[in-house]
Amino acid sequence: MELLDRYLHALKSYLPKGQQRDILDEISDAIQSEAEERQNALGRALSHDEEAELIKRYGHPMLAAARYKPQQYLIGPTLFPYYVATLKFAAGILLLLHVIVAIAMGFTSSNPVANGLRTLGGLWDAIPFWIAFITIVFAILERNQVRLKMFEHWDPRQLQPVPAPRTGEPQRIPWSESIVGLVAATVMLLYWLGVPPLDRLVFGGDGMSVRLGPELGRLHTPITMMLLMVVAGNILNIVRPYFTYLHGIARLVTDAVGLTILYVVSRAPKILVIVNAAGEGPGKYAQQEHDLNRLIGAILVIPMIVFIGDIILNVWRLAGRPGDHALRQTLHR
Amino acid sequence: MCVTHCEEHSIGVDPDLFESLRLELRRGCLIVAVLAQLREEHYGYTLRKTLADQGLAIDEGTLYPLLRRLESQGLLVSEWREEDKRNKRFYKLSTDGRQTLKQLLTEWKSINAAINHIL
Numbered sequence: 001m002e003l004l005d006r007y008l009h010a011l012k013s014y015l016p017k018g019q020q021r022d023i024l025d026e027i028s029d030a031i032q033s034e035a036e037e038r039q040n041a042l043g044r045a046l047s048h049d050e051e052a053e054l055i056k057r058y059g060h061p062m063l064a065a066a067r068y069k070p071q072q073y074l075i076g077p078t079l080f081p082y083y084v085a086t087l088k089f090a091a092g093i094l095l096l097l098h099v100i101v102a103i104a105m106g107f108t109s110s111n112p113v114a115n116g117l118r119t120l121g122g123l124w125d126a127i128p129f130w131i132a133f134i135t136i137v138f139a140i141l142e143r144n145q146v147r148l149k150m151f152e153h154w155d156p157r158q159l160q161p162v163p164a165p166r167t168g169e170p171q172r173i174p175w176s177e178s179i180v181g182l183v184a185a186t187v188m189l190l191y192w193l194g195v196p197p198l199d200r201l202v203f204g205g206d207g208m209s210v211r212l213g214p215e216l217g218r219l220h221t222p223i224t225m226m227l228l229m230v231v232a233g234n235i236l237n238i239v240r241p242y243f244t245y246l247h248g249i250a251r252l253v254t255d256a257v258g259l260t261i262l263y264v265v266s267r268a269p270k271i272l273v274i275v276n277a278a279g280e281g282p283g284k285y286a287q288q289e290h291d292l293n294r295l296i297g298a299i300l301v302i303p304m305i306v307f308i309g310d311i312i313l314n315v316w317r318l319a320g321r322p323g324d325h326a327l328r329q330t331l332h333r
Numbered sequence: 334m335c336v337t338h339c340e341e342h343s344i345g346v347d348p349d350l351f352e353s354l355r356l357e358l359r360r361g362c363l364i365v366a367v368l369a370q371l372r373e374e375h376y377g378y379t380l381r382k383t384l385a386d387q388g389l390a391i392d393e394g395t396l397y398p399l400l401r402r403l404e405s406q407g408l409l410v411s412e413w414r415e416e417d418k419r420n421k422r423f424y425k426l427s428t429d430g431r432q433t434l435k436q437l438l439t440e441w442k443s444i445n446a447a448i449n450h451i452l
Binding site: 019022023025026027029030032033034057058059063064067068070 | 376377378381392393394395397398401405413417419420421422
């Protein structure tokens with residue numbers, strides 16, 4: 001049987017080294033036994049097609065050989081929950097470290113936002129490495145049949161209480177969140193519109209004051225519009241304190257506009273300038289002006305991260321979690 | 334009402350899901366059947382035929398690796414011997430295999446009785 005020889009030859013290359021001969025002999029005998037029995041029943045030799053059909057039932061050489069190997073998976077069901085938990089934990093730590101480093105970079109570099117964002121972008125390089133590393137570690141643990149007992153000793157009494165069941169109403173926006181948001185946005189709007197004027201922040205005793213940098217003048221209208229949107233949004237939240245689809249879209253738009261404005265501001269060579277009454281400067285305050293702009297540039301990273309977080313949260317809220325409501329209802333029965 | 338509801342669901346059952354559940358159900362049963370059949374000595378081909386004749390077909394790609402695994406677990410012993418002018422590998426239950434089969438059969442009977450009772 002030429003086909004049998006070809007099958008055994010193909011199968012051999014996939015089999016575990018020490019067992020190749022033994023397994024091939026057994027399969028060869030099984031196929032030949034069946035072929036002989038069918039030949040006897042038919043009273044003639046099997047055709048090429050009949051031989052092929054018989055051999056095909058033993059499976060593709062690669063798959064047939066794989067069944068003889070002791071381990072068919074990289075990480076088995078016992079270790080898999082630990083593997084997933086470790087990946088989540090590592091992702092959280094990586095994110096935290098990158099945020100800390102991004103903020104630190106903001107305080108120490110001349111272009112804080114760009115450097116901070118570049119540091120956050122480094123996450124994409126770090127994540128594949130850590131996924132690969134953790135996967136390899138767990139694959140080794142699995143291969144050596146190591147059994148983790150981390151979660152075997154636990155007490156049901158220490159589990160978190162079940163949250164109160166939600167009604168069919170949309171999620172309520174807390175009053176405190178809306179009022180704090182309204183006050184903060186109103187104060188910022190008044191300040192931005194010059195009540196009180198920004199140049200009252202006087203430096204030294206020689207009439208030097210702080211003003212917005214020339215590049216920021218172009219952003220006056222967009223920033224005013226955005227602050228008005230935030231004020232209006234918070235008033236709406238107080239009047240209709242439920243998170244609806246409209247609320248979510250409005251917040252997404254506000255966050256996106258805010259993020260864009262902050263980014264443009266952070267790219268300005270001078271966010272604030274120190275000038276005298278005639279608008280000239282900064283004179284001997286050049287170093288202070290430089291330090292002030294670096295400090296503000298670094299601080300801007302924080303609201304940008306807040307905006308990004310709020311965008312993610314709102315997208316998550318808008319996507320909804322239909323299973324939650326039914327689950328909570330069940331748990332409270 | 335309930336009957337209609339249940340029937341509606343059974344029509345939509347994913348064939349892949351059913352196949353996966355069927356294989357899961359058969360996996361443990363096949364081990365018991367193979368061990369039980371090997372109270373008498375068999376080589377692979379006759380074992381497969383005997384099981385198939387008794388209504389438990391098992392494909393070639395599953396049986397031979399299973400025999401190897403059971404042997405490596407100490408439940409079977411095997412030897413190469415010539416029969417019909419060809420070398421064949423004969424399997425039979427080991428001492429441990431007999432004891433394990435006895436325990437598995439007790440478990441099997443208990444599960445079978447419980448399922449019958451539930452049904």
